[in-house]
Amino acid sequence: MMFVRMLNDIKLRKKLSLIFITVAVVPLLASGIYLTGKLREVMIMDAFEQAVDNVDRVRKRTEEVIKVPLDISYQLSNDSRMKSVASRRYGSYIEVIQTYRQYTDIRDYVRLYKEVKAIRLYTDNPTMLNNWEFMPPDAKTEQEEWYKTALSKKGLAGWGFIQDERDQTYYLSLARKISLDEPGQESVLVINVNTSLLNSILSQESFTTMIVDDQNNIVAANRPNMYGRNLAEVHAGDNILTQQAGSFDAVMDGEPSKVVISSLVPESSWNGLRVISVFSVSDIVRDANKVIRLAIMVLGGCLIIAVLLVSASASLITSRLLRLSKQMSRVGTGPGSWDAYLDLDGKDEIGQLSRQFNSLVQRISQLMLEVEESNQQKRLVESRQNEIKFKMLASQINPHFLFNTLESIRMEAHIRGEEDLAQAVWQLSSLLRSSLEVGSGKIRLSEELAMVQCYLELQKFRYEDRLLYDIALAPGTGEIEIPPLILQPLVENSIFHGLDGKEEGPMLITIRTEARGDDEVFVEIEDDGAGIPQQKMEDLQNKLKEPEESEGRIGLRNVHDRLRLTYGNDSGLSIKSKEGEGTRITFSIPRGNDSNVLSTDC
Known part of the structure; x- marks a missing residue:
């Protein structure tokens, strides 16, 4: 206890120098003397x-x-x-x-x-x-x-x-x-x-x-x-x-x-x-002594520089602490002292302490102003707070309101016998609910396919017999986890570019998964739509190879980048297309250890 009291009485600058000498210099000298003796013994024994x-x-x-x-x-x-x-x-x-x-x-x-x-x-x-x-x-x-x-x-x-x-x-x-x-x-x-x-x-x-x-x-x-x-x-x-x-x-x-x-x-x-x-x-030991003397000179120079740096660092620390101490002494000495502000740079503990001190002084000053203000000022503040709360509540949109409204529309269509319209409204409601519930984590492949199936059924309401689809989920692949909204943009791309550009006849979208070995799942989205012209296909391939952009990435590029960021460069999209014959998009992802395959029924 006496040693601790003596240590606490020493000035911080001297204390830091003493700690440096105790922690760095003494062990260095002891190890140097020991290693020098061992070096001499080894050299004599070898000789x-x-x-x-x-x-x-x-x-x-x-x-x-x-x-x-x-x-x-x-x-x-x-x-x-x-x-x-x-x-x-x-x-x-x-x-x-x-x-x-x-x-x-x-x-x-x-x-x-x-x-x-x-x-x-x-x-x-x-x-x-x-x-x-x-x-x-x-x-x-x-x-x-x-x-x-x-x-x-x-x-x-x-x-x-x-x-x-x-x-x-x-x-x-x-x-x-x-x-x-x-x-x-x-x-x-x-x-x-x-x-x-x-x-x-x-x-x-x-x-x-x-x-x-x-x-x-x-x-x-x-x-x-x-x-x-x-x-x-x-x-x-x-x-x-x-x-x-x-x-x-x-x-x-x-x-x-x-x-x-x-x-x-x-x-x-x-x-x-x-x-x-x-x-x-x-x-x-002559050569060893030369090396030892050189090492002593180098270490001595390093120690001198280290001592100077420690002294400079200690001076910097103590000067900032002294400024903080003086500022704390000024607070409460008289009128206007609560408005004092201490400006100490840095993000270290001293800088944080100074900012906390400034914040504390400001809070105390505010509390004192609030005490001096009348009850009328308090009621004004409460009134303004209530007004802000009302505006926040009024500006909020409750998703359940949207779902309840869609449900009312669906029921009305069902009552009037518009089953197709009721089914489309129900599919839109399910798709919106799934999209809102999707977070930043991963979902199962079976869940993603369920959302895709809902989207395809919703599109069939528009295109009717012109759009056909087939989803083949291989056994044991539905439980793997993937980033959300991976397949839906690819299917959407096939519909808007493949089906809209096809002049006649229906278009078939095929989605299938395949387990390759014990550690890889292969996913394929293929359509027999309009296809992509060769020049546009080359431009698309070049865009996929370019460095990722910071914002505004949508569609194929978005999916391609997210797959590569999640699973590595080998898991990006592979696109093959021929104008007039259709487009085939594939990618591979590593198999996870998840279980429980969800139903793909929409």
């Missing part, structure tokens, strides 16, 4: 699923690439010619050069397989020359961890980031011990993987993706500034340095990120590689 798929795809393609040097290492480990070249003791440099020229398998592998950048075999044979394929290991090479590990792993392959002695570039390389022909003589095979091919695989990824060895050296990446660096240098965190597979949150280059890792350990290898995909949350 995470995409990163998982990308890592799996990169792992498979990388596995296909490194499988080539792995297969080559198997073939070379069983290559007796290579072992013979590496273990043979040469007597001169010429003999070494000739042997190198004859053995081309290593060069062929490098030339044929794009996955391989270079192949070299380290063997401790002082009689050999270094041709970058067969190489004696120097003291530095023998102290390398990858070299000592390869010798100790008994033929297993190892993968590391090894510097090529020829171009001084680091490559992802396979290192493997190969036993030569002589007992105790061993060598190490090194195959460099084509880094460009690995980078091309990673370049198709939208997120930061890299391949690292077991020492966390980045051996390939789709970001050039990361290639050759160690993961520890990019502030990756302990999880990304040690975890072999899975997904987790991490900090990369100082930004919160999502990390997806997949492990790749080739067969017969003592170590493996890891494919790592990283995407920062800020990169993923």
Whole structure:
């Protein structure tokens, strides 16, 4: 109750603004914050699923690439010619050069397989020359961890980031011990993987993706500034340095990120590689944030405009209410105050209230004038009212008077033996009574035919044997409802245009109905009268197709328009006529669900 009292004490302008903010702004802000959070979650989840798929795809393609040097290492480990070249003791440099020229398998592998950048075999044979394929290991090479590990792993392959002695570039390389022909003589095979091919695989990824060895050296990446660096240098965190597979949150280059890792350990290898995909949350939601900022700007502008419009509307409302309040205060303050008139435009509640107030003031003023007037003025008013009532009663026409008069004429004709005249008067009375009782609703088809039959009998009184008619009402069609006065104008048209224009012989008017299926009734009015000339028939068809007129529509056009308005365009009149042979008018109407067929006896 206290809140309601406080709300009632607030000015209307402030109250409307408060209602707008409460009803529109607060729900809009709440839903915006909720939807923004959901949008961020969905985008991060989609990015995470995409990163998982990308890592799996990169792992498979990388596995296909490194499988080539792995297969080559198997073939070379069983290559007796290579072992013979590496273990043979040469007597001169010429003999070494000739042997190198004859053995081309290593060069062929490098030339044929794009996955391989270079192949070299380290063997401790002082009689050999270094041709970058067969190489004696120097003291530095023998102290390398990858070299000592390869010798100790008994033929297993190892993968590391090894510097090529020829171009001084680091490559992802396979290192493997190969036993030569002589007992105790061993060598190490090194195959460099084509880094460009690995980078091309990673370049198709939208997120930061890299391949690292077991020492966390980045051996390939789709970001050039990361290639050759160690993961520890990019502030990756302990999880990304040690975890072999899975997904987790991490900090990369100082930004919160999502990390997806997949492990790749080739067969017969003592170590493996890891494919790592990283995407920062800020990169993923950057586009969403742009949309959100734009939406906030648009919504903010809309809210400002809305507040201004609400304020303007409130000012308009309150100003009109203030005018009404001032006018109400003026009423009753002194002489002439009851003549005050308040002019407030509009059809809203305030406008209605002002008009009701003006009406109330006028009524009160009139009542006061009536009190001041004398009893003579009251009697004058009563006299004038009585005079008006008398004139209204005198100007009224009672239909029963007409029916009673027609009944008197009919009885007089019957007494005098004029049965035909008595029957015609009775038919006219029935037709007039039916016409007066017809409203704006629908009547049954049987009732309409009853009126038509009365009309035809009345016309036969005039035309006698020149007019013949036949009404065939199909079973089950009399109960449907149609607009009143549909058939009578059509029959009237046949009589006045078909019979009057026929020079000799009687004219037959046939009216029949037919049930077509369960949902349609077909009605036909046909005569064998004078017919319609072709030119007049074309004019009539054109008039029926023209847009309906606002007033003055009679006859065929009236019936045609009412049928189309009631049942649709397909229910209009269809007219066929030939001069000298007669006219046929048909239309179809949907069957209703009414019952009780009335008698067609006139």
